[in-house]
Amino acid sequence: MKKEIIDAINQSIQQKSIFYLRAGSLKITFQAIAHKLNGNTLLLQNPFPQDMVNKAMKCKDFSLQVDLIQFDITSMKPQGKYLGINCDNADFRAEIRSSERFTFSFEEQVYLETFNPLDKKTKLKKQILDMSSGGLSFVTFIDSKLFIRELKVPDITVYIDGEAYKKSDGQVAYANNFIDLQGNLKKQIGIKFIEQK
Numbered sequence: 001m002k003k004e005i006i007d008a009i010n011q012s013i014q015q016k017s018i019f020y021l022r023a024g025s026l027k028i029t030f031q032a033i034a035h036k037l038n039g040n041t042l043l044l045q046n047p048f049p050q051d052m053v054n055k056a057m058k059c060k061d062f063s064l065q066v067d068l069i070q071f072d073i074t075s076m077k078p079q080g081k082y083l084g085i086n087c088d089n090a091d092f093r094a095e096i097r098s099s100e101r102f103t104f105s106f107e108e109q110v111y112l113e114t115f116n117p118l119d120k121k122t123k124l125k126k127q128i129l130d131m132s133s134g135g136l137s138f139v140t141f142i143d144s145k146l147f148i149r150e151l152k153v154p155d156i157t158v159y160i161d162g163e164a165y166k167k168s169d170g171q172v173a174y175a176n177n178f179i180d181l182q183g184n185l186k187k188q189i190g191i192k193f194i195e196q197k
Contacts, residue, residue, distance in 0.1 A: 005071060005090050007142045009037050012066040012138060018105060018181070020086070020130075021076070024061035028052065028177040029188055034066075035082055043082040047183035053078060064090075067103065103130040112138065114170075118146065128158065135170070135192040139178050147172050147189045156191065169194040 012019070013034045021030040021044065030052075032044040044065075056062075064071045064085060075086045104110045106127055116122035126138040136158070140147065147153075153170040170191040178188035 001104075002090070005087065006037065008069050009042060009066070009087070012069075013037065015067075017066050020065040020103065022063045022065070022085050023056040023059040024063065026056055026177075027174075028056065028179065030056070030175055030179045031181050032083070032084075033181065037087075040086065040088040041079070042085040042087050043079060043107065044085060046181060047181070048083060048179060049183060049185065052177075052179060052185075053083065058178065065103070075191070102132070104128055109161045110159070112136065112156050112158050114153055116146065117151055117153050120154075131158070133193075135173065135190060137188055137190045139180065139186045139188050142177070142185050142187050144187055145174055147187075149173070149175060152194075153191060156193075 013036065016033065016154055019032045019034055021032060022028070023030075029049060030044075030046060032046040032048075035043040035045050037043075038067075057076060062076065062085075063070055064073050064087075071090045073085055073087055074089050077084050092095045101149075104127075110128045110131070111125055112128055113123060113125050116124055126140065127165040129137045129139055132150075149172050151172045153172065156168050156169075156170045156189060157164055173192045174190040176188045176190075180186055
């Protein structure tokens with residue numbers, strides 16, 4: 001494993017950053033805390049539902065994101081109460097790093113406000129999971145029918161610490177399954193910013 005990846009992972013572990021494990025073809029993201037880096041194996045802890053782990057292990061494309069870095073990984077398997085991530089051939093996704101996608105914890109006051117895209121009257125407030133110059137994502141209930149792909153979401157305002165940071169229209173880019181730190185199944189909604197005219 002490359003030294004720069006080892007250093008980046010160890011720094012994120014020390015800072016207790018949240019890791020995001022994505023199983024591409026399954027279209028699911030696992031939110032996790034890293035226990036330690038044991039050789040080339042990163043041990044993640046999270047009460048992952050076993051059926052989801054079994055499905056994810058059959059995927060061939062994985063990525064791991066923490067803070068401002070994202071890299072491809074080769075495989076994973078359960079190791080006791082942890083999920084072992086094989087980082088032996090891990091490699092940075094340079095284009096992701098250059099886009100500066102910031103992730104936020106639920107303790108941070110970073111959220112969006114918009115109106116229900118269906119009735120255009122009900123105000124919605126959602127905690128932002130991550131954001132870049134091109135868009136953002138947030139988590140909602142698994143059975144939510146509000147946000148389907150390509151749906152236009154007008155008048156989005158992003159707030160940081162109570163102050164308006166950005167205003168934009170948006171469009172739903174994806175709606176994927178998401179497992180949070182408590183092992184709950186939710187839905188992650190990705191929004192692409194559309195410049196207001």
